[in-house]
Amino acid sequence: MTASDISENQHEYADSSPDSSAAFVGAVDLVLADALTAAAVGLHEARGRDDTLRTAVQLAEKIVPGADCAGISVVERTGSVSTVAWTDETVRVIDADASYGSWDGLRSAPVMRIDDTTAWEGCGPALAAANLRSGLFLRLRGRQRSFSVLTLYARKPQAFDDRAAHIARLLAAHIGIALETAAVQEQLAEAMHTRDVIGQATGILMGRLNIDAAQAFEHLVRASQQGNVKLRDIAARIVDAATPE
Known part of the structure; x- marks a missing residue:
């Protein structure tokens, strides 16, 4: 719908x-x-984080009254901004160039609404030049050092009323939960893959060095510490080297 x-x-x-x-x-x-x-x-x-992000911005553009385009960006505490999903290339360019201060208010409030971008000191000039005259920004769930922003733009000023902001907040809650779920699923998949790779590397060392599983794992740990390389990367190198071309 x-x-x-x-x-x-x-x-x-x-x-x-x-x-x-x-x-x-x-x-x-x-x-x-x-x-x-x-x-x-x-x-x-949606399948995975990227698909969830694409689905989220498409839904936001369609469901929130007044919206002409949408995007999702990640704001780091260091000041960097990365745009991870968008429905229009203009959104990607403008949001990626946004300064940290543009959305700093979202750290203390869940929503920012810009009725006329020509009067906004943040990204206002760039948005007005792109004929995007209204903005609605919503903080999604985030980590301690960063947070994600759902950005909605309209080509006419004062496009987002209180009802639009309310609908956007309800949708943002769904999007935030979906993104967290996708992130957890990816972490679990990565953990399972890491466990499998370490298990394979341990088995290879047991056979190659004629040692037991505990000694093989200790060997991996020492190699990781001495080379300042992640344990899973050391394990992956051993598995790759033992895999026939």
């Missing part, structure tokens, strides 16, 4: 009577609930 679907369904219930007004509000709430449910399902079905 998209933002246009919401708009079309709203008109079906437009009427001047009080009862019809109540029905209209209820219908809008139901359509929004359906849209957010569909978004949650779409995020859950």
Whole structure:
């Protein structure tokens, strides 16, 4: 379900009577609930972090009223900004060039809204030059040293009202949880792979040096410490060297 679907369904219930007004509000709430449910399902079905990011920005552009394009960027405490997903190339370029201070307010508040970018000292000049006149920025769940930002832009000023900001916050909550879940799944997959590689390397050393498993693992640890190389990288080198071409 998209933002246009919401708009079309709203008109079906437009009427001047009080009862019809109540029905209209209820219908809008139901359509929004359906849209957010569909978004949650779409995020859950995404495969991996990259697919989750792509799905997230596409959903944000479609569901949040007034949005013309969307992106997700990661803001590091050091000041660097990296754009990791976008629906329009302009978003990628502008967000990647954003300064740390542009979104610093999101550390203490979950939402920043810019009604007219021509009057904004942050990325305002670049956004106005790209004909993006409104901005809505939402902090997603993040680590202690960094946080992610969902950026929404519109080509007209004052495009995002309170309702749009509310919808964006609900969607941002879904996106934040989905990204954390994807990150945990990738960490688990990496841990499983690391365990398998270390196990293979341990077995190779046991056969090659005629030692037991504990001694083989200690051998790997010493090599890691002496060479200042991660244990999994040492193990991977041993496995690669023992694998026939």
